[in-house]
Amino acid sequence: MVTDEKKIGWEMNEVAQKVALDIPDGSYVNLGIGIPELVAGYVPEGREVIYHTENGLLGMGPAPQAGEEDPELINAGKKYVTAIPGACFFHHADSFSMIRGGHIDYCVLGALQISENGDLANWSTGEPKAIPAVGGAMDLIAGVKNIFVISQHTTKTGDPKIIKQCSYPLTGKEVVNRIYTNLAIIDVTNDGLVVRELAPGVTFDYLQSKTEARLKEK
Amino acid sequence: MVTDEKKIGWEMNEVAQKVALDIPDGSYVNLGIGIPELVAGYVPEGREVIYHTENGLLGMGPAPQAGEEDPELINAGKKYVTAIPGACFFHHADSFSMIRGGHIDYCVLGALQISENGDLANWSTGEPKAIPAVGGAMDLIAGVKNIFVISQHTTKTGDPKIIKQCSYPLTGKEVVNRIYTNLAIIDVTNDGLVVRELAPGVTFDYLQSKTEARLKEK
C-alpha cells in the first residue's frame, strides 16, 4: 500500500515545487527543517523570495560550496548556509518579533498530524519516553500569516496523518491554511478540508481512503 | 529671606560638585534636564563615568565647539552634545531597557516636591491649565538603582520643597535616595530624612525652618 501510494503520487520534490508556485513574489518565508527546505530550490523565474531563519538571518541563501562552510553561518536546522546580498543578521528577540509580530508571510512546516479544523501537531508524539523538544514551531504557527504544511500523506506505516482530531500534543489550534502532500493539495477552510488539486492518478475516493478526516471536492 | 538663603548656602555649581563626588568610578549615569546637567562638569580626576541620554546615546560627551553642532546629535533636553570614544547609539526601546532593567546606576533629577518618605513630584503641578508632559521621568525613577535629587531647597517664593506629603501629582513613590540642595545633603532612610551635611553657615535649626518634613541629625 505504502509503495503503491508513492508510485501514484507526486515525488516530494514535485510537491515542494507546487508550494513554491503558491508563494508570491516579494514574500518573506520561513521554511521548517527537512522536507520544507526543498521549497527554496523551486522559486519560479522572476520571483524574489526572502528566507528567514529564526536563528537570526533574513536573506538566507543556498548551502555554501564545499570548503566554504562557516560554523557561525547556519540555519535553524543547524546546516551550513549562505547570506544573499541585502541580507541582515539580528538577535533572537528581534528574530521572533518578526515571527510573532506577523511580519513573515509564509511558513512551510512538516507535520505529524493535521486535524480537519487545521489543528497542527508537529513537535511531539507525546510518548512518555520521548524527549520533548519544541524549538520555534509554536511561535511560527502563532505568528506567521499563512501556514503551509508539506508532508507525506500518510505515516511510514500507512496510517492517515490528516485526521478528525489530533491525538498527539498540539503545536497550535486552527492554524494550518493549506496542506501539500504527495497525493493532493488541500485547503483548510471554514467549510472543512477542500481538495484543491489531486496528483496524477489519484482519485478523490482513493484520497479519502487515505484520509481519516472528511474531504470535500472543490 | 530668599536672598538670605542664597547667600548662606552653596552655589548650585558647588552642589553639583558634591553630587559628582558621590558617584563612583565606572558608574552609568543619567542626568536630568537643567541643573542636573551641571554634574557632568565635576567628575573627579581619575574617575570615568559614562553618561546615558534616553534618546539613544551611551557615552554622551560635552557640548560641541561652536560651529560643530549636529541637529542629529542631541541629548534628552534637545541640546547639542558630542559622543565620546567608546560611545554607542541605539533605539528608544533599547534605551529604556537600560533604564527599566536596572542597568543605570545613578539618576540625578530636579524636583518640584519631595516627601519625607522619598516620594517625588517633578513632572506636573497638576494645575488644570498646564499641559501635562512627563517624558522619561517615571521610567527613570522606576528603574534606576540610585535616585539623587538636586534642587534649590525652597521654591522661588521661598516655600519648602521637602514636605510631609506631596501635593503635586507623583512621579513615583518612595524612590528618592538622597537630596542635594543649596543648604544641605539629606539622605532618605527607613528612619526618615537624615541630614548628611550642612552647607557652611547653615544650622540644623535653620535647615528645619526651611523644611516642612521632619529632619533628623546624623
Add this chain to the structure above:
Amino acid sequence: MINKVVRSLKEAISDIFDGAIVMISGFGEAGSPIELIHKLIDHGAKDLTVVSNNTGSGHVGLAALIENRQVKKMICSFPRSANSKVFPELYHNGEIELELVPQGTLAERIRAGGAGIPAFYTPASVNTPLAEGKETRVFNGHKYVLEHGIRADFSLVKCKTADRYGNLLYNKTARNFGPIMCMAANTTIVQAREIVELGAIDPEVVVTPGIFVQRVVHVSNPADESKLVAEDRRYPW
C-alpha cells in the same frame, strides 16, 4: 523583484486615509520625517491619531500637521517644549485629545505592537495619575501596571541610508523611535537621505531589517527643522 523604492513623496503617502493611526519618528527634530509630514499636509487626510514623542515646533512639520487640524488625538510623552505653540493652544481650546504616556512605556508599547505582544507589565507610572484606571499587579513584591501594545496603520520614518529591500541605517540620535515604529505599522514609509545598491550595507550593521519596511522614498537634502522654526516659516508655504 523586490523594490520598495517609490518615485515620489506623493506616491509614498497617497493611501493614508482619514482616521488612520500614524506613527511619526523623531525626538524633537532629530529623526522627524519633515518632508513626508509636509506631503501628508498636502494630501489632507484628517481625524488622524498620531503617535510621536513630541508635538513639533513652530509652524512646520508635525506642528503644522496639527495646526492644519488633521490630528484628532496625540499619543506622546512630552507634548510641550520651548518652541511648541500649536499643540498647547489647541489643547487649551479642547480641539485636540491627548494620551500622555511615559516615554519608556511609549517605546515599549510600540515595540510590543511590532513584536506581537498584546500587553505587558511595567513599573513606570505606578502610584501616579498616569496609572489611574489601569490594572496593576504585584510580581515579586513590586507593583506593576498593565500596558498594551500599539499598532499603527502607517509609520512615517526618517533614516540615513536604505536599499531596495528596505534595510535601513540611521544617523546618531536621530535613530530614536524609528526602528520600533518601522516594526509596528501595517505600512511603514521611510524617507532616506541616500539609497544604495543591494549588498552595499554590511549585513552585520543593518539597524532596521527590510521586512519591517514597505516603502522608501529618496529625500537627499531634508530640511533642518530648527532653521525653519528660527525663520518663523509656516507650512504650507
Add this chain to the structure above:
Amino acid sequence: MINKVVRSLKEAISDIFDGAIVMISGFGEAGSPIELIHKLIDHGAKDLTVVSNNTGSGHVGLAALIENRQVKKMICSFPRSANSKVFPELYHNGEIELELVPQGTLAERIRAGGAGIPAFYTPASVNTPLAEGKETRVFNGHKYVLEHGIRADFSLVKCKTADRYGNLLYNKTARNFGPIMCMAANTTIVQAREIVELGAIDPEVVVTPGIFVQRVVHVSNPADESKLVAEDRRYPW
C-alpha cells in the same frame, strides 16, 4: 578608569556559585562560549540552572557541563539534536529537570528579564500542553498566555569583538541569544575573539552596549565544537 577586560578565564568565572542561574549563549555550536564553559567545569560550581537554547553535543561544552553533573535544571526550547547524548540519558534517568519553552517565548522572556518587564502575554503555546497551568487571557478576540521574564546570576556569552567598555560585535548567526543574555544577568561574562581599542568600534554598529557587560576575556582562537564532537573528544581532557 573602566576596564572590563580580565586576564584569565579563571578570573572571569571564579565567583559562579553553587545553585546559580546561568545563561549560556549559542544556537547549537554557533555562539556557544565553549572555553568559558570548560573553565566552569574546572571550577566545579554545581546545582546550576542553565538557560540555553539546546543541551550541547557530544561530550564537550554544555554537554560536558551536564555530564559532569553540575546542572540541576535546563530551561531550553530544543534539548535534543543529532549529537546530543548526554542530556537524553540523564533526563530518562530522572537526573536532570527540564523546563521546555517555545524558542520565541524563551527569547522574549530573556529580553523581558533584561528590560525590567516582569511579565507579558504571547500567543505562542496557547491551546498546547506547554500552556497548561498558565494564565491565559483574551485581547482583541485572541487568546494569549502570560509568561514571566527570566533573569540570571551570570551569563556566559561568546562574541567576535569587544572593547574595554564591554561594547560587543558578533559574527553572523553566532549572534543569536548573546545580546539578550547580556541584558538579563547580574554578571555578564563574555569571551571575545579580539579586543580592540576604545573608539575602534563605530558607535553606530555596536550590537551590545557596554552597559550590559561586566567582564570580557580574550579567547583568540576558540575551539570548533563540531570538530571536537567528530573526534569524540571529552572534557575534561
